[in-house]
Amino acid sequence: MWTDGRYFLQAAHQMDNNWTLMKMGLKDTPTQEDWLVSVLPEGSKVGVDPFIIPADQWKRMSKALRSAGHDLVPIKENLIDTIWTDCPQRPCKPLITLDLSYTGVSWRDKIVALRSKMAERKVLWFVVTALDEVAWLFNLRGSDVEYNPVFFAYAVIGMNTIRLFIDGDRDEPSVREHLQLDSTLEPEFKIQVMPYGSILSELQAVGAGLSPKEKVWLSDKASYALTEAIPKAYRYLTPYTPICIAKAVKNASETEGMRRAHIxxxxxxxxxxxxxxxxxxxxxxxxxxxxxxxxxxxxxxxxxxxxxxxxxxxxxxxxxxxxxxxxxxxxxxxxxxxxxxxxxxxxxxxxxxxxxxxxxxxxxxxxxxxxxxxxxxxxxxxxxxxxxxxxxxxxxxxxxxxxxxxxxxxxxxxxxxxxxxxxxxxxxxxxxxxxxxxxxxxxxxxxxxxxxxxxxxxxxxxxxxxxxxxxxxxxxxxxxxxxxxxxxxxxxxxxxxxxxxxxxxxxxxxxxxxxxxxxxxxxxxxxxxxxxxxxxxxxxxxxxxxxxxxxxxxxx
Structure with a gap:
């Protein structure tokens, strides 16, 4: 079990003798890939669920294993999910809409700003995978993850299309009105609501339709599975996305809201x-x-x-x-x-x-x-x-x-x-x-x-x-x-x-x-x-x- 200094004492108290605590950040503690190299038989294969490992971590681990004669391979079916017969369903709770008094900027203006950044980098598509980035972009909040006002969703933004991948009956009247789903909008602002589980096939279709020099922008923290859906030649990966940076720099409405909250x-x-x-x-x-x-x-x-x-x-x-x-x-x-x-x-x-x-x-x-x-x-x-x-x-x-x-x-x-x-x-x-x-x-x-x-x-x-x-x-x-x-x-x-x-x-x-x-x-x-x-x-x-x-x- 690898963990950092915040959890050394807690891990020591909670784990029994079947576990070895690896104290990350200390000089004598090996990384996960270094430890694997030291214990694996020659020519081993290490299987990982590609949906739960970020692309940058996959790249780093794969390189280390390959240099030692091993392979990191994606597995099609998560083995834990196979044996977890009473696994609870993914939460799908109602959404909260935020108006301009809270956000300061409409979701339409955020899309315009994002497309401007896409044009600067000469990319045709942008894939939003971080839950807080989806929530911020559309001025929506949820409660699918405890303590975090986010909801399970993906978004794919093109120069003329917006696709929101989300499950459940979440399009209650307030949300439909907020996203203007029933309004007559310019095509570039019309949101297509699609099933959450269709994201992989949709990305594969996007990747298959690209012409030479056309690019798809993803965070390098996106899952390896979604990253691999786009052929390598068409990927444009960055550690932080323009949404991440824009979200971090609060506008006047957001800073005033934070002041009120702290009072x-x-x-x-x-x-x-x-x-x-x-x-x-x-x-x-x-x-x-x-x-x-x-x-x-x-x-x-x-x-x-x-x-x-x-x-x-x-x-x-x-x-x-x-x-x-x-x-x-x-x-x-x-x-x-x-x-x-x-x-x-x-x-x-x-x-x-x-x-x-x-x-x-x-x-x-x-x-x-x-x-x-x-x-x-x-x-x-x-x-x-x-x-x-x-x-x-x-x-x-x-x-x-x-x-x-x-x-x-x-x-x-x-x-x-x-x-x-x-x-x-x-x-x-x-x-x-x-x-x-x-x-x-x-x-x-x-x-x-x-x-x-x-x-x-x-x-x-x-x-x-x-x-x-x-x-x-x-x-x-x-x-x-x-x-x-x-x-x-x-x-x-x-x-x-x-x-x-x-x-x-x-x-x-x-x-x-x-x-x-x-x-x-x-x-x-x-x-x-x-x-x-x-x-x-x-x-x-x-x-x-x-x-x-x-x-x-x-x-x-």
């Missing part, structure tokens, strides 16, 4: 923190109860749809399991003696949230405060960074780790990921990571997370996460007229200041922390007054442990 999320979490402060000392709040309560407060907000991922509610040693999910067998009770880490988020109709806060309901130790403050310093270093246009996210990763590195600490996950607008909470092509993957440069309008952490196995976990918007930065000079960028925090949830050792912060870091709390007070206090007669933030801040910080906050 609502802040209200819900401040209500939660207020409740936890009162209930945890009673010894009756478990990880599961806290997670359920967070969902309850969020569900009271306008346009709440669902959670954006399974809530990570972890106290004490469970906090060191980076992607921990509480279950009855592991469910711990929150106490005044342990650190509590809550990583949670929601899907609202106007935006997607993802926030992590680490807190203590008693008195944190000096070491816990020290570790928390190093993480906070890294969080601030990223959020306050000013960097040139064209900078890729991986160049900012060391900003988040520097304070931890200075004292010999680190964390085994990336620092940030792209966030969708009422779409997947993890999206490409941007990110902040130690891995120099082929991420696109950060652009104004992109939204990413800023989430450094530190994890002490068997003791505690610390993570501080905000979602931030890339915006233009004003600088004294402008080298080569290239311009600069910085971040605006969208997350407006308070940071528990009793966890901070102020003596470890610079004056600039204190100012940044004060400024962040002033911003969230300004943007959310009016909304909180609807629910309470007091602002829960100040109940959540311990003035005795950080008098200088609170004094500055009150003065401002």
């Amino acid at each position: 609502k999320d802040a209200v819900a979490l401040c209500e939660l923190f207020n409740w936890l402060e009162k209930e945890v000392p009673k010894g009756t709040v478990t990880e599961i109860i806290a997670a359920d309560k967070a969902e309850e407060f969020r569900s009271q907000q306008k346009d709440f749809v669902e959670l954006s991922f399974a809530t990570i509610s972890s106290t004490g040693p469970n906090g060191a399991i980076i992607h921990y999910k509480p279950v009855p067998e592991t469910n711990r009770t929150l106490s005044v003696n342990e650190i509590y880490l809550l990583d949670s988020g929601a899907q609202y109709k106007d935006g997607t949230t993802d926030v992590t806060r680490t807190m203590h309901f008693g008195t944190p130790s000096a070491y816990e405060k020290e570790c928390f403050t190093y993480v906070l310093k890294g969080h601030i270093a990223v959020s306050a960074a000013i960097f040139p246009n064209g900078t890729k996210g991986h160049l900012l990763d060391s900003f988040a780790r520097s304070a931890l590195w200075d004292c010999g600490l680190d964390y085994l996950h990336g620092t940030g990921h792209g966030v969708g607008s009422f779409l997947n909470v993890h999206e490409g092509p941007c990110g902040i990571s130690y891995k120099t993957f082929a991420d696109e440069p950060l652009e104004a309008g992109m939204i990413v997370s800023d989430e450094p952490g530190y994890y002490e196995d068997g003791s505690f976990g610390i993570r501080i996460e905000n979602v931030v918007l890339v915006i233009p930065a004003e600088t004294k000079y402008n080298f080569k007229n290239r311009g600069s960028l910085t971040f605006e925090p969208l997350t407006l949830v308070p940071i528990q200041t009793k966890m901070i050792d102020v003596n470890l912060l610079t004056q600039k870091e204190v100012s940044e922390t004060v400024g962040f709390h002033c911003l969230l007070c300004t943007r959310t206090s009016l909304f909180c007054s609807v629910y309470k007669n007091h602002w829960p933030l100040f109940h959540f801040i311990d003035p005795e442990s950080n008098s200088e910080l609170i004094l500055n906050l009150i003065q401002l």
